Amino acid sequence: MLIWAMCLPCLLITTVSLAIAGVSAYLIAFIVIVLSLLCIFVVVNNKQNSAHQIRTLSNILESMISGDYTLRGRLPSDPAFQELLNLVNSLADSLSLHKIEAQESRQLLERIMEQMDAMVIATDHHGIIVMANDSARKLLFKNNDIKAKLPLNQLEVGLKISQAESGIIDFNHPLLRGEHFLFKESFLSEGNPHQLYLITSAERLLLEKERKAWQSLLRVLSHEMNNSLTPIASVSQSIKQKLQTQDKPLNRESLLMGVEIINERASSLSSFIASYSQLSHLPSPNKTTFNLKDILIKNAQLFESFNLLLSPSSEAFPLITLNVDKQQFEQVLINLFKNADEAMANSLEKNISVSCNIIDNTVEITIADTGMGIANQDNLFVPFYSTKPQGSGIGLALCKQILFNHGGSITLKNRTDIQGAQAVLILPRAKHGGHSTGYQIDSKN
Numbered sequence: 001m002l003i004w005a006m007c008l009p010c011l012l013i014t015t016v017s018l019a020i021a022g023v024s025a026y027l028i029a030f031i032v033i034v035l036s037l038l039c040i041f042v043v044v045n046n047k048q049n050s051a052h053q054i055r056t057l058s059n060i061l062e063s064m065i066s067g068d069y070t071l072r073g074r075l076p077s078d079p080a081f082q083e084l085l086n087l088v089n090s091l092a093d094s095l096s097l098h099k100i101e102a103q104e105s106r107q108l109l110e111r112i113m114e115q116m117d118a119m120v121i122a123t124d125h126h127g128i129i130v131m132a133n134d135s136a137r138k139l140l141f142k143n144n145d146i147k148a149k150l151p152l153n154q155l156e157v158g159l160k161i162s163q164a165e166s167g168i169i170d171f172n173h174p175l176l177r178g179e180h181f182l183f184k185e186s187f188l189s190e191g192n193p194h195q196l197y198l199i200t201s202a203e204r205l206l207l208e209k210e211r212k213a214w215q216s217l218l219r220v221l222s223h224e225m226n227n228s229l230t231p232i233a234s235v236s237q238s239i240k241q242k243l244q245t246q247d248k249p250l251n252r253e254s255l256l257m258g259v260e261i262i263n264e265r266a267s268s269l270s271s272f273i274a275s276y277s278q279l280s281h282l283p284s285p286n287k288t289t290f291n292l293k294d295i296l297i298k299n300a301q302l303f304e305s306f307n308l309l310l311s312p313s314s315e316a317f318p319l320i321t322l323n324v325d326k327q328q329f330e331q332v333l334i335n336l337f338k339n340a341d342e343a344m345a346n347s348l349e350k351n352i353s354v355s356c357n358i359i360d361n362t363v364e365i366t367i368a369d370t371g372m373g374i375a376n377q378d379n380l381f382v383p384f385y386s387t388k389p390q391g392s393g394i395g396l397a398l399c400k401q402i403l404f405n406h407g408g409s410i411t412l413k414n415r416t417d418i419q420g421a422q423a424v425l426i427l428p429r430a431k432h433g434g435h436s437t438g439y440q441i442d443s444k445n
Contacts, residue, residue, distance in 0.1 A: 343371025
């Protein structure tokens with residue numbers, strides 16, 4: 001249209017000029033026809049070139065949309081359009097590389113899944129199975145035919161899998177028997193919600209954990225039993241020999257001392273068994289909501305030999321509320337404060353600092369002391385293991401069990417800034433909480 005807009009006025013001016021100059025009408029008609037044909041040729045040729053450029057670009061984009069990134073465009077006669085084609089070619093190269101990487105990653109993931117003993121199942125938003133590894137296909141489908149597009153809840157085992165919550169579940173199926181661990185997680189695919197199921201046998205893992213637990217328990221039991229039975233056997237043998245000797249008078253005080261030793265070791269053994277009963281019969285937590293700062297102050301006042309410092313990460317110490325069993329949590333604090341107090345027996349500055357961080361719906365509580373630190377970190381939570389002369393070895397194991405029952409955890413390690421140890425507690429946070437100003441507490445007061 002632009003070419004026609006330029007050519008038509010030129011033709012009109014040329015015709016009028018020739019007519020005024022008195023040129024023959026035949027010559028004027030001939031010149032007009034030649035110029036008109038020339039304009040038509042220019043217009044048609046330009047339109048064809050533009051159409052060719054557009055078709056070239058369209059073909060490349062269409063092949064990219066269909067997933068074929070091998071097509072490239074070349075048009076050296078038009079440098080301006082070639083710049084656009086170069087950008088499109090670079091885009092095709094980049095998409096081709098990403099496609100190859102995605103295919104390789106998918107193939108690697110599929111190979112890993114096929115070699116897994118665990119069963120992996122994925123369902124779409126309608127509950128239809130869209131992916132299953134070899135272990136899952138053998139269980140769910142006949143002849144490994146996953147193309148049947150069956151809903152998971154219409155299969156015998158699949159109904160139990162889809163209705164169960166994450167955790168340990170017991171199966172009673174010819175191909176799936178015993179306790180298994182089920183992991184469920186939601187994810188998005190193409191904008192639609194999907195469900196991922198991971199099922200693995202729990203018996204092997206539980207048996208291995210049970211074996212290690214029994215080994216640790218028997219090692220400690222053997223140690224404690226020998227500590228009590230060895231003196232009992234020695235003293236009783238000595239008393240027996242004195243009673244069998246008839247030619248010497250019996251020493252009443254010596255016999256009473258031997259009986260006292262036997263009674264003392266028997267009482268110690270009885271207390272040891274009572275401690276084991278306390279750990280194995282811990283009641284379920286009765287959760288209530290309370291303020292963390294208040295309970296820290298309350299339990300710190302039970303000790304007179306150290307200062308409790310609230311060391312906030314910001315200008316204000318957070319006024320955090322917890323949703324746990326108050327009595328059991330107090331027992332955890334008392335055990336940790338007592339251990340820290342004993343560790344700081346020879347320290348010049350006896351300070352215990354407490355800091356808190358809120359991470360999502362949990363509270364991270366760090367209790368740090370300035371004591372001698374932890375010498376043996378491998379057996380910290382082994383029941384009845386203690387490095388203290390009068391220690392029962394029940395405190396830290398009890399703390400760990402209490403936090404585990406609350407869905408939390410505890411870790412102990414040496415401090416990196418100064419000498420001392422620190423305990424990190426993870427606990428669920430109550431839904432409502434506030435903030436207050438920070439301060440320092442002297443437990444002596």
